[in-house]
Amino acid sequence: MDNIFVTNLDSIVRIVVIVPVIYVLVILYIRVIGKRSTSQMNNFDWIVTVAMGSLVASTIILKDVAIVDGALGILLLMVLQYLLTKVMLYSATIRKIVKSTPQLLLYEGEFLPDNMKRERILESEILASIRESGLKNKNQVYAVILETDASFSVIPKENDDEVCFSLADVEGLPSGLKEELKSKGEAA
Structure with missing residues (x-):
């Protein structure tokens, strides 16, 4: 059985380096892309938030995921959300498909x-x-x-x-x- 309580020094150093970098990148992305990413969530905002959380966790924990891969995945999700919200401003059809109504x-x-x-x-x-x-x-x-x-x-x-x-x-x-x-x- 693998060590579940003890890890090696490389893993600890990797996490200590990656967490602050990803944290700063997520803050930067939110500042650039907008507050919508952190607002009260409708269904598609929630999906993006959960997926982004998964990418952050994977980048921090999994050794196979490079920091650039994780950062790019998070950025792409946020850009797609930004683009979708822009398209929704001009298309009632897309708005109806994506967003529920009160x-x-x-x-x-x-x-x-x-x-x-x-x-x-x-x-x-x-x-x-x-x-x-x-x-x-x-x-x-x-x-x-x-x-x-x-x-x-x-x-x-x-x-x-x-x-x-x-x-x-x-x-x-x-x-x-x-x-x-x-x-x-x-x-x-």
Whole structure:
């Protein structure tokens, strides 16, 4: 059986040299490519982050992976993510393929079971998000939305009759509301 607690001096020196170099390179890449790489994550951001973590770990631990190979792999992942986000700005089709849309889970104090089932969200999770927002019960809520980064947005009811235009890009709206939001947006 190999030594699982003790390693040789070469491995220790290799790790001590590689970790700071990769660390500095990742910081440099993020500064050049942008904050998106470290923001709250939607699905494709998460995939890039996990893959990048794997590349960092492989470069540090595996003797077969040269520092240049690991650094190039990390850079390519971040450049691809950057390019994809640029393409998404101009292509609704690519945006639709890559990025999920927000989903309405509760509307005017009422749960939307079909939307919740589609997103595999429990009532208790929605109630927790309502509590986190400082509200006492679901009847104080205009809408709860599952955002693209898997966080919940809770919009409290207000005393005015304004339509909540921030729901314009949300899926699963009650019939007629999407058209009302669209017409209010065009009137503004």
